[in-house]
Amino acid sequence: MEKPMDRTKQQLGSYASMLETALAGYLPRHPSPEQTVADAMAYSLLSGGKRIRGALTLAFYRLFREDVRPALPYAGALEMVHAYSLIHDDLPCMDDDDLRRGKPSCHIAYGEATALLAGDALLTLAFETMTDPCHAGAFAPGAVVKVVRCLAAAAGCAGMIDGQMIDLYQEGKPASEELLKRTYAKKTGALIAAAAQMGCVLAGAGPEETEVAESYCEKIGLAFQIVDDLLDVTGDARVLGKPIGSDIENKKCTYVSIYGLDAARQKVDQLNQEAKASLQKLKGDTSFLASLADLLAGRQN
Amino acid sequence: MEKPMDRTKQQLGSYASMLETALAGYLPRHPSPEQTVADAMAYSLLSGGKRIRGALTLAFYRLFREDVRPALPYAGALEMVHAYSLIHDDLPCMDDDDLRRGKPSCHIAYGEATALLAGDALLTLAFETMTDPCHAGAFAPGAVVKVVRCLAAAAGCAGMIDGQMIDLYQEGKPASEELLKRTYAKKTGALIAAAAQMGCVLAGAGPEETEVAESYCEKIGLAFQIVDDLLDVTGDARVLGKPIGSDIENKKCTYVSIYGLDAARQKVDQLNQEAKASLQKLKGDTSFLASLADLLAGRQN
Numbered sequence: 001m002e003k004p005m006d007r008t009k010q011q012l013g014s015y016a017s018m019l020e021t022a023l024a025g026y027l028p029r030h031p032s033p034e035q036t037v038a039d040a041m042a043y044s045l046l047s048g049g050k051r052i053r054g055a056l057t058l059a060f061y062r063l064f065r066e067d068v069r070p071a072l073p074y075a076g077a078l079e080m081v082h083a084y085s086l087i088h089d090d091l092p093c094m095d096d097d098d099l100r101r102g103k104p105s106c107h108i109a110y111g112e113a114t115a116l117l118a119g120d121a122l123l124t125l126a127f128e129t130m131t132d133p134c135h136a137g138a139f140a141p142g143a144v145v146k147v148v149r150c151l152a153a154a155a156g157c158a159g160m161i162d163g164q165m166i167d168l169y170q171e172g173k174p175a176s177e178e179l180l181k182r183t184y185a186k187k188t189g190a191l192i193a194a195a196a197q198m199g200c201v202l203a204g205a206g207p208e209e210t211e212v213a214e215s216y217c218e219k220i221g222l223a224f225q226i227v228d229d230l231l232d233v234t235g236d237a238r239v240l241g242k243p244i245g246s247d248i249e250n251k252k253c254t255y256v257s258i259y260g261l262d263a264a265r266q267k268v269d270q271l272n273q274e275a276k277a278s279l280q281k282l283k284g285d286t287s288f289l290a291s292l293a294d295l296l297a298g299r300q301n
Numbered sequence: 302m303e304k305p306m307d308r309t310k311q312q313l314g315s316y317a318s319m320l321e322t323a324l325a326g327y328l329p330r331h332p333s334p335e336q337t338v339a340d341a342m343a344y345s346l347l348s349g350g351k352r353i354r355g356a357l358t359l360a361f362y363r364l365f366r367e368d369v370r371p372a373l374p375y376a377g378a379l380e381m382v383h384a385y386s387l388i389h390d391d392l393p394c395m396d397d398d399d400l401r402r403g404k405p406s407c408h409i410a411y412g413e414a415t416a417l418l419a420g421d422a423l424l425t426l427a428f429e430t431m432t433d434p435c436h437a438g439a440f441a442p443g444a445v446v447k448v449v450r451c452l453a454a455a456a457g458c459a460g461m462i463d464g465q466m467i468d469l470y471q472e473g474k475p476a477s478e479e480l481l482k483r484t485y486a487k488k489t490g491a492l493i494a495a496a497a498q499m500g501c502v503l504a505g506a507g508p509e510e511t512e513v514a515e516s517y518c519e520k521i522g523l524a525f526q527i528v529d530d531l532l533d534v535t536g537d538a539r540v541l542g543k544p545i546g547s548d549i550e551n552k553k554c555t556y557v558s559i560y561g562l563d564a565a566r567q568k569v570d571q572l573n574q575e576a577k578a579s580l581q582k583l584k585g586d587t588s589f590l591a592s593l594a595d596l597l598a599g600r601q602n
Contacts, residue, residue: 037458091417120420123425128454148446
């Protein structure tokens with residue numbers, strides 16, 4: 001008999017593969033000899049990854065609509081913004097990471113200037129894709145304006161960028177729980193919450209439903225980050241695809257460094273239960289979303 | 302008696318000062334101690350400059366509507382994209398310029414990581430501003446979707462970023478007129494053409510009028526670049542606010558290096574005449590736009 005977790009992995013894989021195909025189609029095709037930026041964009045955007053953000057948009061959209069295909073460009077836009085943030089995060093002046101998902105980072109593979117421009121281009125392409133008449137035509141223009149605003153706000157200087165800035169700013173400084181929560185809420189949480197919101201807005205969900213979706217995403221987003229902290233201590237470098245212990249080495253303030261392993265693990269469980277409980281306020285079939293929360297809370301990489 | 306050119310400078314100055322005030326209001330206000338990104342954004346965005354792009358949006362909007370204020374957030378978004386491109390262009394991995402408009406570049410003043418994020422944040426803020434309900438409410442949502450698409454396409458990898466890439470790629474290589482034209486059309490021309498298009502779309506102009514506006518902008522955009530090439534040879538460093546001769550030093554292929562000073566000057570005059578002639582197809586009062594073309598063609602900095 002098929003286990004529920006296998007079905008969830010299968011569904012997540014199916015969303016990821018739909019996204020992979022769609023994303024390849026949104027990328028620019030330049031026959032010119034200067035296509036390096038286009039190559040670097042494809043290298044980073046199509047390098048796999050779990051596609052959690054895009055899958056969340058599709059899953060929430062599907063609670064209200066049968067066919068998820070019209071939402072693909074918007075789920076794809078989220079993945080573009082995520083990919084751009086990783087490229088810029090890895091640059092020498094930021095985290096200076098040579099590896100990303102076990103492969104050379106974009107600037108190692110293509111050089112710093114091209115990586116910088118590829119990140120810029122992916123961020124811009126997200127907005128171009130969302131407003132492409134071929135995609136936007138499926139929705140009321142007002143809904144398109146709303147989701148563009150939602151993604152821009154989540155990615156911008158009151159969202160993801162603020163999170164990156166606090167992260168840079170606090171490295172090596174004494175731990176502060178308040179600041180850590182803000183960093184987590186903004187650096188990863190903002191984009192994850194936007195994923196749910198975008199799926200709901202595009203599907204025409206009401207404000208209460210959208211609020212529940214955002215609350216679910218806030219919980220799983222924070223749990224996701226604490227699992228990252230846990231894996232940096234307890235994970236297997238081979239399964240993770242990156243060395244462990246980097247937080248301790250960089251004297252980074254994490255949930256584990258503040259609360260210890262046990263309390264951090266308990267916090268993940270609590271957030272996971274809360275996320276799943278919030279789903280009960282929604283009418284559609286939320287079994288995938290509930291099971292996804294379990295999958296992310298128990299992940300090993 | 303007031304000369305026409307004085308009136309033009311005055312009008313341009315009035316647009317620039319409206320924009321300066323509006324831009325200050327669109328910037329984030331963070332009371333947090335990590336406001337460095339917000340400071341760096343303000344430093345680069347509010348550092349003066351001619352505001353040609355924003356002024357073009359306002360001027361074309363005004364051909365069709367009396368009150369330009371509703372168009373300010375969109376003219377402002379263009380200026381944000383322009384400011385972001387300058388910050389990233391100045392970074393060590395790109396042109397490595399320490400000075401911008403006679404002041405330390407953003408990464409010299411705030412460090413590389415903050416400058417990178419400030420650029421990212423300004424690009425994102427452009428899209429956030431355009432879709433802010435406070436601003437977008439003045440227009441049909443379909444028009445807002447169109448101008449977002451227009452700006453994203455002009456700034457993206459088939460527009461400005463492609464121009465920057467060709468520019469990086471060709472430095473020190475043998476001159477090619479074709480490539481130079483493409484670089485100029487994309488690196489600066491795309492955003493200038495978008496300025497006109499955005500003003501027309503927001504004002505509800507027809508496709509023929511929008512096409513004329515774009516054609517005018519293509520001409521003045523190319524002329525603008527050739528004047529840059531000319532000033533790098535014949536300009537006064539004190540008036541320009543930057544050292545001259547950098548193109549020759551960097552073995553850069555420019556209009557002057559291919560055609561010589563006289564032919565480059567003639568090309569500027571020809572483009573200027575063509576730009577002004579195209580305005581005659583428009584109905585409203587185009588005197589400011591005609592005079593602006595003259596002003597830009599004859600500028601000394």
